[in-house]
Amino acid sequence: TSAVAVAAALECPCDIYTDVDGVYTTDPRIESRARRLNRVSFEEMLEMASLGAKVLQTRSVELAMAKQVPVRVLSSFIEPDENGALPHEAGTLICDEEEIVEKRIVSGVTMSRDEARITLLGLSDRVDAPADVFTRLAEANVNVDMIVQSQARTAGTVNLTFTTGRRDAVRAADIMKAAQGDLPFEEIRVDEDVAKVSVVGVGMRSHAGVAQTMFKALADKGVKFQAISTSEIKISVLIDAAYAELAVRALHSAYGLDAL
Incomplete structure (x- = not known):
């Protein structure tokens, strides 16, 4: 982030040398x-x-995008030519979308195991209940990602499921338990054995x-998803952690990323 900030101030591109030779379609270890x-x-x-x-x-990518600083990710062990110049196509250039000639539908598949799913069973079906839940979490600086609400078996109640970072799961559950008197629900469940798998592409x-x-x-591999979230350029699903790597490989192949 500091390097990108300096490059922005100098109005020049930024090269980041790291332990990998660029950005890959997915984790090569998987x-x-x-x-x-x-x-x-x-x-x-x-x-x-x-x-x-x-x-x-x-944060470094946010800053680069805001200041329009081209960033190239390179291996620290790359060898320059006899003139001291780096190969033209070395590493991965992170740039404006307009500078990319080849338009891929999907550019990458990612996976995060730092997820936890929290479910409030039998939550009161009053109209302000979800707002109350997420206000309390926001005031405690707990970030929430996926949200799913469904009808419960008991009349006048719903089941509310949301995901948060695994490190915040216990704190989020404690906040909900402390609020149970004002925010009635029957039971709370916390599941940390989940993973989020996403596909990304402009x-x-x-x-x-x-x-x-x-x-x-995912269906062909027998992988069930528990929640979905989308944006204009990504789709994420929450699945059982045991199937995370299988899902990554299946999606990498399904979108033809093997053949790039």
Whole structure:
């Protein structure tokens, strides 16, 4: 982040040297056929960084996008040529979407195990109940990601499920238990044995069938999802942690990322 800030002040590009030689379509430790991407848009990198890719800090990508600073991720062990110059296509360039000629529908598949699912069973069906739940969590600086509400078996109640970072799970559960007198619910369940798998790509904006491909690939492998969240350029599903790596490999193949 400091390097990007200095580059922004000097109005020049920024090269980040790290222990990997660029941004890959997924974690090569999970899928051996993962491919290095020559270019990734700021928006895609921001989503991938926030969804589990550990190549760059989220804040550094936010700053680069805001200041329009091209960032190149390179291996610290790359060898320059005899003139001291680096190969033109070395590493991965993170840049504006308009600078990317090849428009991929999906650029990457990410996975995060730092997830916990919390479910409030038999929550009062009053109209302000969800607002009350998430106000209390926000006041405690607990970030919430996926949210699912469904009808409960008991009349006048609902089941409310949300996800948060695993490190915040116990604190979030304690906050809910402390509020049970003012915010009646029958039972609270906490499940930390979950993972979030996501597909990211700016091509989703203009292509139909991205979700269908994802759900079919998971169904073919017998992977059930517990929650879904989407944005303009990503789809995330919450699944049992035991199936996380299987899901990553299945999705990597389903979107043709093996052949890039």
